[in-house]
Amino acid sequence: MGRRAVVLLSGGLDSATTLAIAAERGYSPYALTLRYGQRHEIEVEAACRVAEALGVAEHVIMEIDLRRFGGSALTGDMDVPKGSSAAADPEGIPVTYVPARNTIFLSIALAWAEVLAVADIFIGVNAVDYSGYPDCRPEFIDAFERLARVGTRAGVEGSRPFRIHAPLIDLAKAEIIRRGLELGVDYGLTRSCYDPEPSGAACGRCESCQLRLTGFAAAGVRDPLPYHIA
Numbered sequence: 445m446g447r448r449a450v451v452l453l454s455g456g457l458d459s460a461t462t463l464a465i466a467a468e469r470g471y472s473p474y475a476l477t478l479r480y481g482q483r484h485e486i487e488v489e490a491a492c493r494v495a496e497a498l499g500v501a502e503h504v505i506m507e508i509d510l511r512r513f514g515g516s517a518l519t520g521d522m523d524v525p526k527g528s529s530a531a532a533d534p535e536g537i538p539v540t541y542v543p544a545r546n547t548i549f550l551s552i553a554l555a556w557a558e559v560l561a562v563a564d565i566f567i568g569v570n571a572v573d574y575s576g577y578p579d580c581r582p583e584f585i586d587a588f589e590r591l592a593r594v595g596t597r598a599g600v601e602g603s604r605p606f607r608i609h610a611p612l613i614d615l616a617k618a619e620i621i622r623r624g625l626e627l628g629v630d631y632g633l634t635r636s637c638y639d640p641e642p643s644g645a646a647c648g649r650c651e652s653c654q655l656r657l658t659g660f661a662a663a664g665v666r667d668p669l670p671y672h673i674a
Contacts, residue, residue: 447470447563448471448560449566450473450553451463451471451474453495453500454478455494455635456636457624458568459494460494460629461568461612461620461623461627462567462611463475463566465611465627467499474562475491475500475502475503476506477503478505480510480519480545481519484638491503494629497630498629508548510548516542518540525540525651526639526649536576537576538576538651541575546579547584550608563598563607565592565607566610569613570612570617585608621659621660622665625665632668637653641672643672645669648672657671
């Protein structure tokens with residue numbers, strides 16, 4: 445492979461596809477997974493499986509504890525919405541939004557990129573079939589790229605103009621799935637559920653599960669994950 449790149453890898457469907465795209469584009473991927481106190485920590489195990497299957501150059505798992513702040517159903521005590529209550533609210537941001545999560549994640553990825561002397565960072569955000577999180581929009585990605593260029597030594601010195609790649613941002617979930625299957629992604633290794641069963645089975649009723657199931661149905665492909673309720 446050619447140039448190196450840092451790839452944020454959560455263990456979910458989108459980040460696994462993004463990792464495969466980075467490799468297809470000729471990058472040698474350095475995968476970064478954050479264990480941040482999320483209730484669905486099973487995704488960290490999934491990230492390890494995906495990283496091994498897709499052959500990353502290095503996989504770093506870093507721990508930060510966003511439970512200290514709470515403010516989200518994924519890092520606090522509030523319930524994860526299920527069923528009809530899990531649908532995205534066009535007028536508001538859902539309780540599963542983790543405050544500033546992608547800003548924090550990209551900042552850590554940027555720090556590692558500076559140390560590795562690489563200019564490219566990949567993130568699997570999507571602004572089509574998504575939950576309405578503000579840090580998944582093109583405006584956010586563009587703004588963070590500008591920040592990276594003015595807030596780092598490499599950026600100021602002009603030695604490496606950082607680029608934030610978001611290859612899925614304009615794709616529907618079905619398109620993401622088809623793209624990943626073309627690249628050989630085994631979606632059975634991934635995990636997306638916000639509130640999985642103790643057995644590891646996905647709940648099938650949270651918004652993340654609903655988006656995933658709808659995407660697989662639209663793609664005409666069976667989702668290989670085990671579901672408690674589908």
